Amino acid sequence: MVHETNNNFNEASKYFSADGTFSQGSYENELVRLLRVSYIYVNTKNFSNFNLRPFAYTGLYRVSGLENYDGEKSVFGLGANLGTNINFKISDFKMGIGLDFGFFSEFGGYYNFRSSATEENKIDGETAIIFLSFSVFPVIAIELDETTVLSTQLNIGIPGLLSPSIVLNSDGYAYWLSWIPDMEERNNDWGQRFCIGFMLDINKLNIGL
Secondary structure: OOOOOHHHOOOOEEEEEEEEEEEEOOOOOOEEEEEEEEEEEEEEOOOEEEEEEEEEEEEEEEEOOOOOOOEEEEEEEEEEEEEEEEEEEEOOEEEEEEEEEEEEEEEOHHHHHHHHHHHOOOOOOOOOOEEEEEEEEEEEEEEEEOOEEEEEEEEEEEOOEEEEEEEEEEOOEEEEEEEEOOOOOOOOOOOOEEEEEEEEEHHHHOOOO
16 A cells, blocks of 8 residues: 655545566466556545555466467456555554455456366366455554655455565655565565566646546
8 A cells, every 4th residue: 555644645646556566377387477557546644544546457477287278378457456544643653454455357368268278177267257356454654754654564365365565655756565475385585476566646747637
């Protein structure tokens, strides 16, 4: 979630965001690479925070070990998620708990592969049109100065089960990363998924969005 500093409480902020995801696939030697772009509406108060994010993403999924299906498959998706949290504030320090709920729909070559391979009983794949996501998270935010806030949260939910993330918002420019550990391969430093992203406050561009 994006948190704003005290000097921006009088107006809601709007961000453009781009982030990349690098992830293991569902099976050995498979790989996922995704690029997502988002529009984020942020409303931060002393004791609450609200984020709304519609998004679109694209990328490639590398299938490995399946005859007639091996190779790169295109991925396209659209979705949105809503996050909110309630916190306790002590001076420039906030600590609280939040909820995030979202949905997305995926299509393209990878969706077609999952549908066909599942129908042929070659994989146990997901063929739904709409997917849901949900997480609950403790969150900590520290206002470093009047234009900079550092926040971190530990997302617990689906997909991914467990995913820590951190966001640095400095004068309308925000940088974030999140990571899902690999519970089966402890020595895998990249984990099951690694994401890094950048956000720009649209208010700074004088664009009426």
